[in-house]
Amino acid sequence: MRFTNKTDIFFDLDHTLWDFERNSALTFEMIFRKHAIAVDLQAFLQHYVPVNMKYWALYREDKIDQVTLRYKRLKEVFDLVPHEIKDSDIHLISEEYIKYLPTFNHLFDGAIDVLDYLKPKYNLHIITNGFQDVQNGKLKNAKIEHYFATITNSEMAGVKKPNPKIFEFALQLAKADKATSVMVGDSLEADMEGAKNIGLDALFFNETKTVEPHDFPQIYHLSEIKNIL
Incomplete structure (x- = not known):
C-alpha cells in the first residue's frame, strides 16, 4: 500500500x-566497567529488556513516576540476576544510566x-x-x-x-x-x-x-x- x-x-x-537496545547495552557495559560491578552483561540484559518494558508500561499508564521507574527496573533486574548491591549503588547506576545513555548514538x-x-x-x-x-x-x-x-x-x-x-x-x-x-x-x-x-x-x-x-x-x-x- x-x-x-x-x-x-x-x-x-x-x-x-x-536503536535503544544497542545503545542501552553499551551504556550498561561502560557503567559496570567503570564501577567494577561483577555482573554478566548478557545475563543482565536478558532480564533488563522485558523488565524495562514492563515498568515503562506502568509509567505510560501513570501508575508509577519517573523516580520509581528508574529505581525499580534496576532493583528487580539485580534481584533476578542475582547480584547483591546496595540501594545507594542502584541509585548511582540509575543516575549515570540517564546521564550516559544519550551519549551513544546508534x-x-x-x-x-x-x-x-x-x-x-x-x-x-x-x-x-x-x-x-x-x-x-x-x-x-x-x-x-x-x-x-x-x-x-x-x-x-x-x-x-x-x-x-x-x-x-x-x-x-x-x-x-x-x-x-x-x-x-x-x-x-x-x-x-x-x-x-x-x-x-x-x-x-x-x-x-x-x-x-x-x-x-x-x-x-x-x-x-x-x-x-
Missing part, C-alpha cells in the same frame, strides 16, 4: 529511529537514508514518551535533530502515548492536519492504537518481527518507507 496526500510524518524515537540501519529521502517531501516530527533532556540529547548526539520541524515529548504534553492528548498536542505544535499526517512507531499500543484512536494513519515498524495480531500496515526495515511514502 501507499499513503497518499500526506504532508507531515510523526516518528517515535526509541526503538524506531534510535540508529537503526537505514535511518539516515530514509530521513534524507523524506525531508524534502514532508514535514518531519517526533512524538516520544521519553524524558525531555534525555531525548533531546539523543537527537543531538545522533546528529538527526535538524531533520525535525517539531519535537513533542510527554513532559511537554502532560500526558503519554497512547493518550490522545499528546497526539493532538503534537499536531497543534506542528500546525498539521491529522488527515494529511502519518505516525510511524514500533509500539502497537502506544503508537499504533494511540494514533488510530484520534483518526491518524499509522505505520508499524515491526523490526522485532512480532506476531501479535494487528491490522496496521507494517515494515520490517526503515528503507521500506520509501515504498509507502
Whole structure:
C-alpha cells in the first residue's frame, strides 16, 4: 500500500529511529566497567529488556513516576540476576544510566537514508514518551535533530502515548492536519492504537518481527518507507 496526500510524518524515537537496545547495552557495559560491578552483561540484559518494558508500561499508564521507574527496573533486574548491591549503588547506576545513555548514538540501519529521502517531501516530527533532556540529547548526539520541524515529548504534553492528548498536542505544535499526517512507531499500543484512536494513519515498524495480531500496515526495515511514502 501507499499513503497518499500526506504532508507531515510523526516518528517515535526509541526503538524506531534510535536503536535503544544497542545503545542501552553499551551504556550498561561502560557503567559496570567503570564501577567494577561483577555482573554478566548478557545475563543482565536478558532480564533488563522485558523488565524495562514492563515498568515503562506502568509509567505510560501513570501508575508509577519517573523516580520509581528508574529505581525499580534496576532493583528487580539485580534481584533476578542475582547480584547483591546496595540501594545507594542502584541509585548511582540509575543516575549515570540517564546521564550516559544519550551519549551513544546508534540508529537503526537505514535511518539516515530514509530521513534524507523524506525531508524534502514532508514535514518531519517526533512524538516520544521519553524524558525531555534525555531525548533531546539523543537527537543531538545522533546528529538527526535538524531533520525535525517539531519535537513533542510527554513532559511537554502532560500526558503519554497512547493518550490522545499528546497526539493532538503534537499536531497543534506542528500546525498539521491529522488527515494529511502519518505516525510511524514500533509500539502497537502506544503508537499504533494511540494514533488510530484520534483518526491518524499509522505505520508499524515491526523490526522485532512480532506476531501479535494487528491490522496496521507494517515494515520490517526503515528503507521500506520509501515504498509507502
